[in-house]
Amino acid sequence: MLTCEGRVWKFGDDVNTDLIIPGRYLDNYDPDHLAKHAMEGISKDFASEASPGDVIVAGSNFGCGSSREQAVVALRGHGVKAIVAVSFARIFYRNAINLGMHVYQSPEAHSMFADGDVISLDSEKNRLRSVDGSREVMLADMPTRPREIVDSGGLIPYVKHIMLERKV
Amino acid sequence: MSGRTVAEKILGRAAGKPGAKAGDVLEVTPDVVMSHENTFLVDKAFEQFDLERPWAPDKVVVVLDHRSPANTVQTANAHARIREIVRRMGIERFYDVGEGVCHQLLVEKKLVRPGQLVLGADSHTTTVGAVGAFGAGIGATEMAGIWATGETWLKVPETIKITMTGHLERAVFPKDIALYLASRLGPSGADYMCMEFSGIFLFDISISGRMVLCNMAAEMGAKAAIAPADSTFGAWSPECASLNSGACTSDPDASYHDIIELVAEDISPMVSGPDRVESGRGVEEFEDIEVDQAFIGTCTNGRLEDLIAASWVLKGNKVATGTRLLVAPASKSVLSDALSMGVIQTILEAGGTILPPGCGPCLGAHEGVLASGEVCISSSNRNFKGRMGSEDAKIFLASPATVAASAVKGRIEDPRRWLNVDL
Ligand code: SF4
Numbered sequence: 001m002l003t004c005e006g007r008v009w010k011f012g013d014d015v016n017t018d019l020i021i022p023g024r025y026l027d028n029y030d031p032d033h034l035a036k037h038a039m040e041g042i043s044k045d046f047a048s049e050a051s052p053g054d055v056i057v058a059g060s061n062f063g064c065g066s067s068r069e070q071a072v073v074a075l076r077g078h079g080v081k082a083i084v085a086v087s088f089a090r091i092f093y094r095n096a097i098n099l100g101m102h103v104y105q106s107p108e109a110h111s112m113f114a115d116g117d118v119i120s121l122d123s124e125k126n127r128l129r130s131v132d133g134s135r136e137v138m139l140a141d142m143p144t145r146p147r148e149i150v151d152s153g154g155l156i157p158y159v160k161h162i163m164l165e166r167k168v
Numbered sequence: 169m170s171g172r173t174v175a176e177k178i179l180g181r182a183a184g185k186p187g188a189k190a191g192d193v194l195e196v197t198p199d200v201v202m203s204h205e206n207t208f209l210v211d212k213a214f215e216q217f218d219l220e221r222p223w224a225p226d227k228v229v230v231v232l233d234h235r236s237p238a239n240t241v242q243t244a245n246a247h248a249r250i251r252e253i254v255r256r257m258g259i260e261r262f263y264d265v266g267e268g269v270c271h272q273l274l275v276e277k278k279l280v281r282p283g284q285l286v287l288g289a290d291s292h293t294t295t296v297g298a299v300g301a302f303g304a305g306i307g308a309t310e311m312a313g314i315w316a317t318g319e320t321w322l323k324v325p326e327t328i329k330i331t332m333t334g335h336l337e338r339a340v341f342p343k344d345i346a347l348y349l350a351s352r353l354g355p356s357g358a359d360y361m362c363m364e365f366s367g368i369f370l371f372d373i374s375i376s377g378r379m380v381l382c383n384m385a386a387e388m389g390a391k392a393a394i395a396p397a398d399s400t401f402g403a404w405s406p407e408c409a410s411l412n413s414g415a416c417t418s419d420p421d422a423s424y425h426d427i428i429e430l431v432a433e434d435i436s437p438m439v440s441g442p443d444r445v446e447s448g449r450g451v452e453e454f455e456d457i458e459v460d461q462a463f464i465g466t467c468t469n470g471r472l473e474d475l476i477a478a479s480w481v482l483k484g485n486k487v488a489t490g491t492r493l494l495v496a497p498a499s500k501s502v503l504s505d506a507l508s509m510g511v512i513q514t515i516l517e518a519g520g521t522i523l524p525p526g527c528g529p530c531l532g533a534h535e536g537v538l539a540s541g542e543v544c545i546s547s548s549n550r551n552f553k554g555r556m557g558s559e560d561a562k563i564f565l566a567s568p569a570t571v572a573a574s575a576v577k578g579r580i581e582d583p584r585r586w587l588n589v590d591l
Binding site: 004014016018019022023024026027028029032040041060061064065066067068072088089090091092095098099145154155158160161162163 | 206217289313391
């Protein structure tokens with residue numbers, strides 16, 4: 001279950017992983033180092049201003065390009081726990097789920113919210129709304145398997161649980 | 169009941185569910201798993217399971233190619249750690265610094281067979297589709313989960329079939345087909361799909377050329393790409409000639425999400441850039457752009473065929489003053505073959521620089537990082553902003569022949585002028 005309240009960081013279509021975290025920073029695996037350069041290729045402010053509770057609202061094909069999981073780590077380093085996009089590139093989508101990030105596909109959110117809007121997201125009610133109550137989008141539930149993985153806190157706890165069950 | 173696509177067959181087999189259809193979510197066991205420098209991250213996640221070694225060390229391939237030889241102390245430490253891991257875990261299919269790019273080695277060393285499921289911690293794992301395998305990219309944490317259990321979940325994709333009629337004109341290469349296709353489909357036109365290259369046109373295209381097509385499928389969002397097994401495989405691997413190819417090809421009545429029919433004569437030498445792979449157009453539209461760096465290499469176009477095509481252009485010519493030409497063979501064996509054929513000599517005499525086999529400057533880590541304001545024409549697969557260095561550099565993609573012609577001219581240049589084609 002996730003509830004978060006923060007600002008919207010709005011991005012367009014086809015935001016690739018080289019924009020989210022450029023390859024030249026990947027020789028250092030430290031999450032704080034990655035967070036420092038998050039979205040460097042596309043936003044001047046994200047790395048200095050993004051804070052826990054913020055939500056990324058993006059267009060289609062978010063996270064296309066490389067399989068680098070550090071793209072999710074860099075965003076998570078700012079306390080971002082949810083991304084709402086018109087659609088996701090598949091490897092990014094899987095990486096996000098495997099690292100416990102809530103990812104929602106929504107055709108409406110992108111046109112309804114503006115960059116900087118203050119919003120709240122409730123994963124139990126699947127609801128994204130502006131804090132002033134003026135706008136609200138219902139989000140489609142994540143598919144079963146991704147949901148189970150995210151609810152476990154990511155792939156590692158999920159697989160640990162499966163391994164335990166198999167032993168019993 | 170309609171027939172089945174090769175994607176359905178391969179994933180069904182990997183899940184023990186031979187009747188699987190597109191849309192089914194399966195628990196699959198891969199035949200081969202591959203990771204590169206990110207094996208460091210895989211292991212960090214794997215440690216949390218408290219297991220000694222992967223479920224099947226003989227199915228694991230590890231390659232040091234992305235920052236190889238090491239570009240920083242941090243990378244050197246990661247490399248050292250990975251060497252220790254593979255030794256301790258009994259992972260024998262380990263390829264150290266200088267052996268080549270992971271996708272190239274999977275095919276060249278025959279670590280992959282037609283009909284197999286390959287999961288790699290790299291987005292261009294689609295490349296192995298060139299030899300009739302289903303290759304999909306995943307992330308490091310997911311790889312750790314597979315190391316632990318031998319399994320992961322996959323949704324069986326729908327398939328887009330691509331066929332082509334006619335014959336490619338001279339100086340038009342598989343890379344041009346790929347850039348043309350990307351310009352038609354866009355960066356998400358094949359999202360979550362398998363792209364199947366099939367039909368008679370494949371006979372004209374070598375395994376190396378098929379690798380280009382399957383590699384670039386990743387730039388259209390494809391989960392996998394495949395060139396189903398045919399007689400070309402006999403030359404690639406005699407054992408595969410006797411293969412039961414029914415398991416590695418689609419049934420004639422299989423159902424497709426879409427069928428795209430290309431006409432070879434519509435495709436001319438293409439250039440794409442900057443920033444967007446799908447922005448490809450005919451080379452003539454780019455011809456006044458000055459080039460600082462020309463790069464030939466990568467999992468897309470660093471093979472012998474590519475170096476030979478470049479050498480046709482470079483023979484007896486010189487790289488323009490003010491332009492630098494970098495060439496990174498995709499593997500040690502490509503380098504060695506190119507050496508014995510005199511191709512490397514031709515490149516050196518033209519003024520090119522040979523880099524060690526590996527990814528080289530493709531991902532902007534080292535060996536040819538771009539300064540702000542610089543322009544690079546590259547035989548790689550991505551021209552994303554900031555990918556090869558400065559965010560203010562511009563990257564254009566093209567075939568190795570076009571890259572070589574541009575190096576000689578100092579501006580983006582039509583390779584047909586250098587390959588005796590009447591324009
Ligand atoms: S050559 Fe470039 S695209 Fe290919 S695996 Fe290496 S970094 Fe990735």
